[in-house]
Structures are given as structure tokens and as C-alpha cells.
Amino acid sequence: MGRRLTLAVAATVLAFTPMACGHQQSQTPAAKPASHARPDPTALSGSGTFTAPDPASKAITYNPSLAPADSAVLASVTPSGYGYSRTVATLVVAGLQPNRSYAAHAHTNACGRTGEDAGPYYQNRIDPAASSQAASTNSRYANPRNEIWLDIRTDAAGQGTSQTAVPFGFTDRRPGSIVLHEATATPTAPGQAGATGAPIACVTLVPSQ
Numbered sequence: 150m151g152r153r154l155t156l157a158v159a160a161t162v163l164a165f166t167p168m169a170c171g172h173q174q175s176q177t178p179a180a181k182p183a184s185h186a187r188p189d190p191t192a193l194s195g196s197g198t199f200t201a202p203d204p205a206s207k208a209i210t211y212n213p214s215l216a217p218a219d220s221a222v223l224a225s226v227t228p229s230g231y232g233y234s235r236t237v238a239t240l241v242v243a244g245l246q247p248n249r250s251y252a253a254h255a256h257t258n259a260c261g262r263t264g265e266d267a268g269p270y271y272q273n274r275i276d277p278a279a280s281s282q283a284a285s286t287n288s289r290y291a292n293p294r295n296e297i298w299l300d301i302r303t304d305a306a307g308q309g310t311s312q313t314a315v316p317f318g319f320t321d322r323r324p325g326s327i328v329l330h331e332a333t334a335t336p337t338a339p340g341q342a343g344a345t346g347a348p349i350a351c352v353t354l355v356p357s358q
């Protein structure tokens with residue numbers, strides 16, 4: 150399975166790697182984002198075979214029936230576009246339950262002993278009403294343009310790929326992980342946005358080499 154995942158990942162990366170942005174750099178300076186903060190060009194990635202919670206593991210399962218301990222994950226979060234003002238994220242899984250969808254997103258912190266350790270969803274503009282006790286459910290903030298949603302569907306072999314592009318880069322903060330949830334999709338209705346059930350698995354993002 151490891152090799153199959155590696156091949157799938159290589160194909161995904163080749164297919165989705167943003168083109169060198171030479172032609173985009175010829176745009177006029179007026180196209181620059183208004184923010185004075187410099188976007189961070191650092192690409193992030195995380196991969197591994199899911200294990201039980203373990204400080205040495207970058208890929209953790211909290212629910213071995215939905216994310217079996219021998220299943221595998223690869224995630225990448227790559228700044229792209231003019232001034233690194235956009236971000237492309239991909240998620241590839243292998244060995245999960247076949248023909249099932251999983252809600253998935255970038256969260257603020259690295260994976261930890263419990264699913265809650267990953268913190269809330271990473272938001273570009275942070276919902277001022279959200280707190281550690283109350284997740285952001287305001288769809289002005291909890292939406293797939295202000296957060297990084299990677300809801301994924303597996304095939305009959307338990308493999309799946311998802312990708313998203315969001316209209317923001319990273320300046321003062323970066324996401325710390327990608328978390329898969331029990332829910333099969335991320336709801337978007339007002340008041341329900343982001344309600345996706347228990348975290349079932351997590352992969353920590355680190356700067357790519």
C-alpha cells in the first residue's frame with residue numbers, strides 16, 4: 150500500500166503543482182494585496198501511516214474503525230500565485246473505509262493525544278465570536294474561502310484525493326494539521342457551518358523540505 154500511495158501522491162503533485170508564476174510576476178504592482186504583511190512562501194506537508202496517539206507520530210487515528218491503523222495519508226498546503234496570495238491544498242488517503250466520505254479541514258495546531266488538541270479550524274479572518282468553548286459557526290467566517298476544506302471521498306479500495314484552492318496566503322500564522330472528521334461532509338448552513346462531529350484522524354503539517 151505504501152508504494153501505491155506514493156505513486157498516487159506523485160501523480161497528484163505533478164497534476165496539481167502550480168505553474169511557475171513568471172507570467173504572473175509581470176502583473177502591475179497594483180495587483181498586490183493591500184496587506185502590508187509579507188505572505189510566507191513556505192510549503193507545508195504531512196504524511197504517514199496512522200498510528201494510535203503517540204508524540205513521535207505525525208499521523209494519528211482516534212477512531213480505528215473509521216481510520217484503520219494501517220491506513221495512510223499525505224497532505225500538502227502550498228502557497229501559490231502572485232505574491233503567494235493564494236494557497237493550494239491537497240489531501241490523499243489510502244486504506245480508509247471504502248466508498249465513504251469524510252469531512253476534512255486544516256486546523257490551527259499540530260495533532261496531539263486527542264482530536265481536540267488540533268484546535269479549531271484554521272481561519273484566514275478569525276471569527277471574533279469563536280472561542281475554545283464555542284467553535285465558529287458563522288458562515289461569514291466558517292466557509293471554504295476563509296478556511297481550508299478538504300472533504301474527501303474514497304473509492305472501492307479506500308483511496309481518495311481532494312484538493313482546494315483558497316484566496317489567501319499565510320503571514321503571521323500557518324495551519325498546524327489536517328483533521329478528518331466523523332461527518333461525511335462539512336455543512337454550510339448558517340449556524341451549522343463547521344459542525345462535523347468528532348475528529349477521527351489527524352496529520353501534522355510541517356515545512357516541506
Ligand SMILES: [Cu+2]
Pocket residue numbers: 252253254255256270328329330345
Ligand atoms: Cu476539521
